Structures are given as C-alpha cells and as structure tokens.
Amino acid sequence: MSAFNGRNRSEPAISTASLPDIVFMLLFFFMTVTTISNNELLVENELPMATTVNTLDKKDRLIEIYVGMPKQELAKTLGNAPRIQLNDQIAQITDIGPFVLQELSKKPESIRNFVTVALKVDKNVKVGMVADIKKELQEVHVYKVNYTTHQGESGNQKF
Amino acid sequence: MADIAFLLLIFFLVTTTIETDKGLDRKLPQEDNQTSIVVNERNVFRISLNKYDQLLVEEKIMSTNQLKDQVIAFLDNGGEVGTDGTYCDYCKGSRNPELSDNPKEAIIVLNSDRNASYGMYVKIQDQLAAAYNTLRNREAQRLYGQDFDQMEDRYYAPESNASEKSILKERVETIRSLFPMNISEAELNVQSQNQNL
Numbered sequence: 001m002s003a004f005n006g007r008n009r010s011e012p013a014i015s016t017a018s019l020p021d022i023v024f025m026l027l028f029f030f031m032t033v034t035t036i037s038n039n040e041l042l043v044e045n046e047l048p049m050a051t052t053v054n055t056l057d058k059k060d061r062l063i064e065i066y067v068g069m070p071k072q073e074l075a076k077t078l079g080n081a082p083r084i085q086l087n088d089q090i091a092q093i094t095d096i097g098p099f100v101l102q103e104l105s106k107k108p109e110s111i112r113n114f115v116t117v118a119l120k121v122d123k124n125v126k127v128g129m130v131a132d133i134k135k136e137l138q139e140v141h142v143y144k145v146n147y148t149t150h151q152g153e154s155g156n157q158k159f
Numbered sequence: 160m161a162d163i164a165f166l167l168l169i170f171f172l173v174t175t176t177i178e179t180d181k182g183l184d185r186k187l188p189q190e191d192n193q194t195s196i197v198v199n200e201r202n203v204f205r206i207s208l209n210k211y212d213q214l215l216v217e218e219k220i221m222s223t224n225q226l227k228d229q230v231i232a233f234l235d236n237g238g239e240v241g242t243d244g245t246y247c248d249y250c251k252g253s254r255n256p257e258l259s260d261n262p263k264e265a266i267i268v269l270n271s272d273r274n275a276s277y278g279m280y281v282k283i284q285d286q287l288a289a290a291y292n293t294l295r296n297r298e299a300q301r302l303y304g305q306d307f308d309q310m311e312d313r314y315y316a317p318e319s320n321a322s323e324k325s326i327l328k329e330r331v332e333t334i335r336s337l338f339p340m341n342i343s344e345a346e347l348n349v350q351s352q353n354q355n356l
Contacts, residue, residue, distance in 0.1 A: 020161040027164055030171035048281040052288040053181040118182065127208070127280045128273025138187050147281055148182035 042078075043068035043085050048123040050149040061114050062146075063103045065096065067129060068122030082125045084133070093129075096136040104142070116144040183284055188343075201257060202264045204233045208283065210274035223282055230290035234262045234338065249298060249337060262294070266341045287342060294338045299330070307334050 045068050056062065066085040070078035083090050086099045104112060117137060121130055137145065206226070207215040214221050216229055236258035237250025247261040259265035267287060271280055292308060299307035313319050314327040 020164060023161055023164040023168055027168045027171065030168065030175055034171050034175045048278040050181075050183055050281055050285040052183065052285055052292055054184045056180040056182055116184070121277050123276065123278030123281070125277045126273060127271045127275045127277055130277055130280070131271075131273065134187055138189075141189075143187040143189065144184070145187060146182040146184050147284065149281060149285075151181045 040088060041066060041071070041085065042074060042088070042090055043070055043083055044122050044124075045120055046122050046124070047120065048147075048149050049152050050147075051151070051153060053149060053151050054146075056116070056118060056146060056148070060107070061111055062116055062118050063100055063142075064118045064120060065133065066120045067125050067133070069124065082122070082129055093132050093136060096133060097140045100137065100142050101140055114144075115142070116146050117142055118146045118148045120148045183281065183288065185284070198266060199260065199264070201238070202259050202266055204230065204259070204265065204267045206267065206269045206283065208269070208271040208275045208279060210272040212276055212279045214283070223279075223286055226283065226286045227290045227293070230267065230287060231293060233258050233267075234265050234290065235294055237261050249301070251297075262338045263336070266343055268343050270344070284342075288340075291338055291340050295334050298337050299334050302333070303330055307331075310334075 043066055045066055067082055068085075069075075069080060070083055070090075078090060084093060084096065085091065086095060091099065100117065104115060107115060119130065119133065134145065137143070205215075205217055209215070214223060214226065216226060221229070232252060232255075234252075235250050236252035236255055237247035238252075238254045238256055238258060238260055250261060252258065269283065269287075271283075295307040299305055299310060303310070310327055310331055314324060314331055319327070
C-alpha cells in the first residue's frame with residue numbers, strides 16, 4: 001500500500017490551465033470554417049466530383065437551386081422522385097423562373113450582372129431534369145450557371 | 160470562461176455544414192441566338208451519353224478515362240492547310256484528315272439522354288474542361304512561361320493590382336482565343352460540305 005501512496009504523492013495533477021486556450025482555438029477554427037446555411041435541406045444532396053473546378057463567387061452573388069431525392073424521413077409525403085428545393089421550400093419546375101427573378105431583384109443593382117445560379121444537384125438525378133432547369137433559366141435570361149461539385153478525383157467510383 | 164467557450168464551440172460544431180464552394184462555371188447559350196452556321200463534319204466531335212450512362216464518342220463506345228486524350232487529339236489536330244500552305248502553327252497533333260481543321264473551328268457536341276445520370280454528365284464536362292486546360296496550359300507555358308490556370312487565378316484574385324491585371328487580361332484572352340471552348344449541347348445541323356469547296 002505504501003508503495004502506491006508513495007507513487008500517488010509524486011504524481012502531479014494534469015494542469016488544466018491551458019484548456020481554455022485549446023477550446024478557444026477549436027472555437028475559432030469552427031467559427032471560420034462555418035458557413036451557416038440559412039435553409040435546411042429537404043433533399044439529398046450528394047454532389048458529384050470534379051477536378052477542373054473554379055471557386056464560386058461570394059455568397060451574395062449566388063442564387064442556389066438544390067435538386068435531389070427527398071430525404072428519407074420526408075419520402076412519405078414527397079415521394080421518391082427527385083424534387084427541386086428553392087430556399088426552404090420544395091418547388092415545381094415552373095417556379096424556378098419567378099424565383100430567380102425575385103432573388104435577382106433583391107440584389108443590389110451593381111452586382112446583378114454578376115449573379116451566378118449555383119446548381120447543387122445530387123449526382124443521382126437525371127440529366128433531363130437539369131436540362132429542364134437550364135431551359136427555365138434561359139427563359140428568364142439568366143445564363144451564368146455553376147454546376148457545384150466537390151473537388152477531387154472521382155477515382156474508381158462510377159462517377 | 161472555458162464553459163462559455165465550450166458552449167460556443169458545441170454550438171458551432173452542431174451548426175457546421177462545411178459547404179463546398181467549388182464548381183464548374185458554364186455559360187448557357189442565349190436562346191434567341193439561333194443563327195445557322197455551316198460546319199464541316201470533320202470539325203465536329205460528337206459525344207453521346209445514353210440512359211445507361213454509356214458513352215459513344217465519334218461512333219465508338221468508350222470509357223470516360225479515354226475521353227480526355229481523344230478530345231485533345233481532336234482539338235490539337237491542326238489538319239487545315241492555310242492559304243499560304245502552312246498548318247496551324249501551334250497545333251502539335253497528327254494532322255489526321257478525319258479530325259479538326261484547327262482548334263478555333265472545332266466544336267464538341269454533347270448529347271445526353273434525359274435518363275442519363277447527372278454525375279456522369281458532370282464527369283464528362285469535367286473531362287472536356289481538363290482537355291482544354293491541358294492544351295491551354297501548354298500554350299501559356301510556351302508563350303508566357305506560366306500555366307494558364309495560374310494566370311486565371313491571378314487575374315481573378317482580388318489582391319492583384321490594376322497594371323498586373325491588364326497584362327494578364329490580354330494574355331488570358333489570347334490563350335482563350337487559341338483554344339476557344341466550343342461545347343454545344345444543341346442539335347447541330349451539319350451540312351455536308353465538300354472538303355474542296
């Protein structure tokens with residue numbers, strides 16, 4: 001027993017003095033990488049991979065369109081077919097034109113010409129659906145699009 | 160102190176969704192821009208994607224990994240003999256009579272079935288862009304000793320100053336005009352044109 005006591009006495013407690021520093025460091029890390037998305041995703045959004053990517057413009061110059069299968073918990077009400085999400089609502093294909101124009105009118109005049117539509121489309125969605133969206137965009141004379149992807153080799157995966 | 164920091168930390172941990180801010184920038188064609196042009200069949204490179212995500216390139220079935228090299232061979236062919244009897248001077252291709260006259264006239268036509276998957280479509284777009292990038296980088300290295308994507312990055316970087324930008328602008332535009340990206344997704348009416356005309 002005395003052997004244990006002896007050892008315990010000589011062992012110092014772990015200093016927690018640097019703990020706030022570490023926590024702050026982590027805090028700042030997460031604060032900087034966080035982009036708080038203002039809308040909750042209702043659709044699956046597994047983006048494809050690409051290597052020759054450009055970095056997107058600033059967030060205020062973007063109009064985002066999400067396309068994908070409804071999330072599993074919503075599949076009962078929304079079905080299994082791919083759906084379009086604009087802001088925080090599921091929308092029809094015909095809603096895209098008015099939505100884009102409305103978003104565009106919210107932007108300051110000086111940047112309206114630089115606005116890009118970011119198509120955040122799940123990789124399992126069919127091309128036809130994307131083609132329909134592009135057609136809608138052409139009809140409202142919005143031509144700059146960005147196929148949002150993850151950066152990286154798709155490797156041996158199918159895509 | 161540490162408690163508050165922890166609280167904030169946990170908040171940010173929970174709300175964080177590291178969003179990607181990368182993607183392929185493309186410009187959609189203007190709808191009213193329906194002028195018809197006469198295109199020589201050899202200047203057209205056809206890619207079709209069917210509903211099973213299979214690729215047909217110039218009437219041959221192909222995997223996406225081979226696509227980039229094929230596109231480079233097509234664009235860089237430089238088969239046209241100019242009026243003064245010289246070839247396109249920066250093309251290093253094989254001058255195959257089946258492939259393009261010169262990169263400025265070459266058009267890539269991409270037809271995809273409505274039921275093909277978007278992932279595959281993006282992969283093809285990516286491969287095409289990679290082919291153009293390879294060629295543009297080569298020319299940029301030859302003319303300016305710098306890679307084209309680096310030049311572009313510098314050009315769009317907010318910290319570059321005006322004089323640097325004006326030089327870069329000219330260079331970027333020169334390179335782009337050497338290998339303009341002509342990708343069409345529309346149905347193309349190719350009029351069979353006699354080679355000797």
